Amino acid sequence: PEEASGRIRAAIGKANLLVSQKFVQFIDLCNNHMQRSPDERETKWEDLQGFWDIVRIQIDNVDEMFAEIE
Secondary structure: OHHHHHHHHHHHHHHHHHHHHHHHHHHHHHHHHHOOOOOOOOOOHHHHHHHHHHHHHHHHHHHHHHHHHO
């Protein structure tokens, strides 16, 4: 049904955004934390933890979407 197709597309879209944007951004923050370039601000452990907390909420949301579909 169309409703199910819409839910599946929404869940896949959110999962793709996490992989293509948020995870990439987190990797960049981790790299900046380990090897900061002089023209960038320092990325602290707290910054990484805060960003991951936000990403984790989005991961949980996508997991819930797929669970509802199943």
